[in-house]
Amino acid sequence: MANKKVAIVACTGMGKALGTVARQVAYKVVDELRPEKTVLICIPSLSAGVGEHKNLLQKYPSIILDGCVERCATKIISKNKGIMRAKVFMPQMIAKYGFKPQSRTDLGEEGEKLVSKIAEEVATLVDQLSR
Amino acid sequence: MSIEKKVAVAVCTGMDQPLATVSRYAGYHVLEKLRPDKTVLLCTPALIGGVQEDVVFAKENPVLVIDGCGEKCCKKIVDEAKGQIKAIINVEDILKVHKDLQPESRAKLGPKGMKLAEIVGELAAKKVDEILAEASKSGK
Numbered sequence: 001m002a003n004k005k006v007a008i009v010a011c012t013g014m015g016k017a018l019g020t021v022a023r024q025v026a027y028k029v030v031d032e033l034r035p036e037k038t039v040l041i042c043i044p045s046l047s048a049g050v051g052e053h054k055n056l057l058q059k060y061p062s063i064i065l066d067g068c069v070e071r072c073a074t075k076i077i078s079k080n081k082g083i084m085r086a087k088v089f090m091p092q093m094i095a096k097y098g099f100k101p102q103s104r105t106d107l108g109e110e111g112e113k114l115v116s117k118i119a120e121e122v123a124t125l126v127d128q129l130s131r
Numbered sequence: 132m133s134i135e136k137k138v139a140v141a142v143c144t145g146m147d148q149p150l151a152t153v154s155r156y157a158g159y160h161v162l163e164k165l166r167p168d169k170t171v172l173l174c175t176p177a178l179i180g181g182v183q184e185d186v187v188f189a190k191e192n193p194v195l196v197i198d199g200c201g202e203k204c205c206k207k208i209v210d211e212a213k214g215q216i217k218a219i220i221n222v223e224d225i226l227k228v229h230k231d232l233q234p235e236s237r238a239k240l241g242p243k244g245m246k247l248a249e250i251v252g253e254l255a256a257k258k259v260d261e262i263l264a265e266a267s268k269s270g271k
Contacts, residue, residue, distance in 0.1 A: 012144040014158065015174045026146065027238035042146045047179045047211075048204035051147070072180030105159045 006034075006126045007060045009041040009077055011067035011090075017101040018067040018090040021115055024107065025065055025088075028119035029126065037130045043076055057082035061129045063122055066090065086125045093118045136266050138166075138217075138259045139192045141173040141209050143199035149234035150222045151199035153248045156240060157222065158197055160252030166259045170195075175205060178212050189214030193262045197222065197255060217265070218258040225251050 010026035013019030030040045039056050046053040057077060063086045066073050077084055094100060097117050102108030107115065142158035145151030162170050173194065177185040189212050196219045198205045209216055226232065226247060234244025 010146065011176055012146060013174045013176050014142060014144060014155065014172055015177070019174075019176075023146065024238065031236075031238060040146055042151075043176050043179065044143055044145045044151075044204040044208060045147060045202065048202065048207040050202045050204055070177060070180060070182050072174075072176040072182065075180045076176065105156070105163070 004130050005060045006038050006085075006129045007041050007056055007062035007082070008038050008065070008122070008126075009043065009057075009062050009073050009082070010065040011073045012043050013067045013072065014104065016068055017104045017107065017111065018094075020104050020107060021090050021093075021101055021111060021118070022065040022067045022073075024112075024115045025118045025122060028115060029122045033119055033123040034126045037126050041077075041082075043073065046080060047076065054080055061085035063088065063125055063129070065118075065122070085129050088118065088122060088125075090118075093121075136263060137169055137171050137192055138262050139173045139188050139194045139214070140170050140197065140255065140259075141175060141178070141189070141194055141205050141214070142197045143205045143222075144175040145199050145204060146237065148199060149237045149240065149244060150226065152237050152240055153226075153234055153244055153251060154197045154199040154205075154222045156245065156248035157220075157251035157255060160249055161255040161259065165252055165256040169259050169263060173209070173214075175208055178214075179208055186212055191215075193217040193266060195255060195258050195262060196220070197251065199223070217262045220251060220254055220258065222247070222251055225254065
């Protein structure tokens with residue numbers, strides 16, 4: 001039997017540096033840390049009805065990476081009846097680790113450290129959910 | 132007294148392809164460097180999520196869409212939100228003209244990808260000027 005995969009959904013917002021953090025965390029987990037255990041959900045494609053994103057969301061448990069209090073990723077996944085199993089909120093992660101991203105276009109050294117720390121946590125969640 | 136119109140720039144923000152990342156940086160280039168006084172950023176997930184500020188701005192201002200590829204997801208999303216699209220730029224089309232500027236990856240564009248983003252940003256800035264000139268002419 002094939003192993004269960006986990007869907008990673010990141011905010012992809014552009015207004016704040018935290019959107020960029022969420023995006024980079026998703027890439028780090030999906031492309032580097034757990035490529036064999038994850039699928040990446042693209043919010044614009046999902047909303048535009050392009051590709052298999054909706055099917056993947058309804059097939060696999062998902063981890064939501066929200067960038068700000070608007071929690072757009074959570075709202076969008078809820079609307080699409082995704083199986084939400086964990087949520088990671090970027091402002092809480094900043095408070096936890098104390099690293100501050102430089103800007104929305106350039107995360108800087110601290111922002112990159114923050115991405116690595118959050119990505120490690122998300123990878124652990126992936127391991128738990130894919131068992 | 133009149134309130135000066137601004138152009139709302141909506142960007143693909145997709146995650147699948149490097150061209151989406153190019154469109155993202157092109158959006159930042161026009162907003163932060165080339166036309167900061169004439170543009171506002173529409174946050175695509177916020178638009179989908181129904182964040183009022185973004186929804187209202189898309190309806191009340193001319194919108195420039197920067198799509199990453201032929202799927203035109205951003206255009207579809209702005210249309211769905213009943214935004215007033217006045218111009219569309221597709222990064223895939225620009226790459227066909229600048230074939231040597233292939234981005235490195237979706238997570239990191241590299242120098243060539245960043246150059247492509249700047250070129251797209253410059254085209255977007257011209258579109259912003261055209262949209263505002265047209266709006267001024269028609270008094271809208």
